[in-house]
Amino acid sequence: MLRYAAGTDIGRRRRTNEDSAFAGPRLLAVADGMGGHPHGDVASRTAVTTVAGLPLAGDPAAALATGVAEVAARLDDLGRQDPALARMGTTLTAMAWDGHRFAVAHIGDSRAYLLRGPDLFQLTRDHTMVQTLVDGGKLTPEEAANHPRGSVLVRALQSGGSGEPDVFWQDALPGDRYLLCSDGVSGLVPADAIRAAMAEEARPADVIARLIGLANQAGGHDNSTCVVADVVPAGEAGDQRPVLVGAAAPGHAGTGRP
Ligand SMILES: [Mn+2]
DSSP: OEEEEEEEEOTTTOSSOOEEEEEOSSEEEEEEBOTTSSOHHHHHHHHHHHHHTOOOSSOHHHHHHHHHHHHHHHHHHHHHHOGGGTTOEEOEEEEEEOSSEEEEEEESSOEEEEEETTEEEEOSOOOBHHHHHHHTTSSOHHHHHTOTTTTOBSSOEETTOOOOOEEEEEEOOTTOEEEEEOHHHHTTSOHHHHHHHHHHOSSHHHHHHHHHHHHHHTTOOSOEEEEEEEEOOGGGOOOOOOEEEETTSTTOOOSSOO
16 A cells, blocks of 8 residues: 655745645645746646546556546636636646556656665656757756756646646555655755655655755745655555645635636
8 A cells, every 4th residue: 555645835935836736545646837827826736636536446547648638628628718827737747556556647847756775766757848958968967957947848738738648657566665746846856865865764744844845945946846655565554535735735825716
């Protein structure tokens, strides 16, 4: 089973939190409303609440692919009903658990990581301009990490034009620890510090508090959001109630849009 927690922080510069996240017994998800367009909070909330409501009884990979298409359709509908919502968009990284492995759906520059033993693995590839340049050999990873336009997305879920997600399977082992996070964490906290936080903290909630603290120490110029889940025996899974945080949280003071 999964022992999980979710957390978010507005950071030190932003006036609103446009990240959303969900954690439950069968699903983990992080979404980051796109900068440069209004109402990213509506977009990330739509993404997370849509996938949180998916029926996951059958093939979880197919369910996630359907869910992503449903998010795109809802964003389109909202954009047609209200011109202020046209072009709003979001990232989405979601993992559906079937008791043995995860189906992963990913679009944008939020990330999924795995800590297995002492090693940290990045499971997702950023859909960013700089990642494309790195893949083409035009930038080194070091140059990409410090690139001023590092967060420009080449794929996202967006009202009026949505991109395709990457969908893949991730086999799980007992003791695995998974992290989903927004770029407010992965863009500000170096990989070795992410690895140390995941390796050294006992509980998922402690990992999250440490990573958000590190993001804020590094300037906190963006919202920072994490979901952490451990693969554990049934007796150790703890509280299995679903958690929604950020713009998707009940009572979130957003921009007054649906
Ligand atoms: Mn962000």
